[in-house]
Every structure is written in C-alpha cells, then in structure tokens.
Amino acid sequence: MLHTARALGRDHDATMDAYAYLLEHLHGDDFRRLRGYVADGRTKFTTWLVVVARRLCLDHLRQRYGRPQESESPDRAAHAARRRLVDLLAEELDVSGVADPTAEGNPEAQLRAKELSRALAGVLAGFEPRDRLLLKLRFEDGLPASDIGQVMGFATQFHVYRRLNAVLGQVRAAMRGRGVQDSEP
Amino acid sequence: MHPEPAQPRSGHLESGEVAAYLDGALSPSERTRVEAHLADCDACRMEVIDVGRLVRARPSPRRWYLPVAAVAAAAAAILLLIPRPEQDTLEPPDYREPVITTTVAPVAIAPRGAIRTAGRLIWSSAPHADRYQVAVFDSTGRVLWETQTSDTATLLPSSLRFQPGASYHWKVKAQTSWNRWVSSDLVEFSIGRPRP
Numbered sequence: 001m002l003h004t005a006r007a008l009g010r011d012h013d014a015t016m017d018a019y020a021y022l023l024e025h026l027h028g029d030d031f032r033r034l035r036g037y038v039a040d041g042r043t044k045f046t047t048w049l050v051v052v053a054r055r056l057c058l059d060h061l062r063q064r065y066g067r068p069q070e071s072e073s074p075d076r077a078a079h080a081a082r083r084r085l086v087d088l089l090a091e092e093l094d095v096s097g098v099a100d101p102t103a104e105g106n107p108e109a110q111l112r113a114k115e116l117s118r119a120l121a122g123v124l125a126g127f128e129p130r131d132r133l134l135l136k137l138r139f140e141d142g143l144p145a146s147d148i149g150q151v152m153g154f155a156t157q158f159h160v161y162r163r164l165n166a167v168l169g170q171v172r173a174a175m176r177g178r179g180v181q182d183s184e185p
Numbered sequence: 186m187h188p189e190p191a192q193p194r195s196g197h198l199e200s201g202e203v204a205a206y207l208d209g210a211l212s213p214s215e216r217t218r219v220e221a222h223l224a225d226c227d228a229c230r231m232e233v234i235d236v237g238r239l240v241r242a243r244p245s246p247r248r249w250y251l252p253v254a255a256v257a258a259a260a261a262a263i264l265l266l267i268p269r270p271e272q273d274t275l276e277p278p279d280y281r282e283p284v285i286t287t288t289v290a291p292v293a294i295a296p297r298g299a300i301r302t303a304g305r306l307i308w309s310s311a312p313h314a315d316r317y318q319v320a321v322f323d324s325t326g327r328v329l330w331e332t333q334t335s336d337t338a339t340l341l342p343s344s345l346r347f348q349p350g351a352s353y354h355w356k357v358k359a360q361t362s363w364n365r366w367v368s369s370d371l372v373e374f375s376i377g378r379p380r381p
Contacts, residue, residue, distance in 0.1 A: 042210035
C-alpha cells in the first residue's frame, strides 16, 4: 500500500498523506472496504488491494489538488492519433510524407491524415475486442511487449509480437480493401 | 462526503473485475466483455496498466529494514531449531514479492523496427557490466545467433541471412557481477522489402 501511495505521490509528504488517507479509509466503518473482497479463490487479494489502494490514492489526490488539467487532452489525443497512423501503417506509408496533422499551413496533409485516420478507425471497429485492446496498448499507450504480455496474459513476448504482426497484417489487408495503398488514401 | 473508489464507478470496471482480469481469473465471456470495455475506455485501461505495474513492481530496499530483518532471521532460526510435534504439510502462502534488484539494464538501441539492412547490434552500457551476451531470435523464439563481448556493439556474421519482411528479435544481457545478469527488453526488427 505504501508502494502504491509512493507511485502516485508527488513527493515524500504527499506520499505519506496519501498513505495515511488510505489507511484511514480502509480502517473506516469497521473495515467495510476490506470486507468487500470476495475470496472466491480466483483473484489474488494483493491484486485487488492494489486496485482499491490506487483508487483511494487518486481520490485523495483529486480532493487535494483537483482534477488533472483537461487542456492537455486534445494535444495528447492528436499525438496519439498521429502515432497510431504512422506506426500501424509504417510499412505501407512513406512516413516522412505523413505530415503532423496538428501542424499549421498544410491543409492537404491534414486532410490526408484525417482521411487515413477515419479509414483506420472504421477498420479497427470491426476487429475483435482483444485485438483492438492489443493495438491500443501497443500504439496508443506505448507499452513494451513484456508489459502487454503480462497485462493481457500472453505466455511470452514472442506471442505478443506474433499476434501483433498477425493483426497488423489484417489491418493492412483491410486498409487495402478500402483503397488505401500508400500514403495517398 | 467522500466518493466510493472501491465501489463500481458508473460506466467503468469494478475493482474486482480489474483484479480478476490481471490475475487471468475471468471466464472467456467475461474476459471478452472486459477487453471490449478496456479497448474503448482510456481511464480503465490506464488503471489496468498502472495496477499491473504496481503489482509487478519491486520496492527498493531500505536500510532501516536491516535491523528488523536481522531480528526476523534470528527468530526464524530459533523456530526452525525447535522440534515440532508434526510437520505442517500445507504449502506456505505466497506473501513475499520477488527478489529485489536495482541494477540498470542495458537498452537495445539498434536495430529496431523496419530497417534496410542489419549489419550490427548496438546497445547502451550497463553500470559495472564487464561482459554482454547478445542473442538474435526468429519470430518463433528460436535462437539464430548469439555471442558474448565486452563492447556495446557487435557485428552480425555475414552467414546470418534475414528474410525480407520476416520478423526478428534480439536482446542483450549484461553481466554485472559473478553469475548475475540483467537483460534488456526484447526488441523486434524486420528487413524492409526493397522499394521498386
């Protein structure tokens, strides 16, 4: 629990405040939250406790510092969309030709990137949830294969790469089916 | 009034679902439902990523643990020496986290991703490392080539032929002390097909 508080705290004082808040709320109401754990033998108590501890710590941080700045979100989303485009279609696209859609003064490149993004979103919508999650973790969240393997339950990193390659092959085939052959949609 | 973080948040996964997903404890249908939600919900996906990292993370050792550890070790030794009337056959619960290590791993620098040719492997140095072991794998995990060197780069032998378009991986392990190795992440690369 201290480790969870430390991971989210900005400095030592904030960490210890969050830790105290965490202990107080776990202890409160005769350990009601801890008694909420269903010991069905499937989920480890430690994993469940980390989820609860993280949520309590985030609550504490929000109460103390407010919600994170929303103004960063559009930039992050635009960056993620561009990264997704470039990464997913890297082999087919001339990467240097894909302009930053946020850049000003290049409406043609912006339009091309938007159309590619729209086509890609349409293709991805038809994929299995597990494959969409795999692509999101890899390209939007930038997780290494080892982390993806552990989160999604792949046996090894090789299995992650193999599945990624298979899914990317399907994405390329579907994009070609929509008439996207190269950087020109 | 405080919010209820351990309770289901509207439109998001419950804490039990997040934990069960990470522990691989969901049924196939539950897993599909959770993964469909995770694919579309940034907040829940971030939670799963964070919790996964926290569960795997190893807290760094603290000096003030040492006296406590010494007392605990002495107590354990005494308990072991006292004969017990009957042996407990139950498996001890897995309370402890894995062994702590703070060694910095080398980082595989090149090749990465789609490249034209692969002539050499380059990686960053690891503190106190006197030897590196590198290995190249094919997409099935079979070792194609491996070697050891004290440098942070090595030439690939000309006998090693890469198929254009096929996926390959490599990683480097650094020896930081006697029989102690720390490994880089596994990195993927492929040789691009020559453009017409």
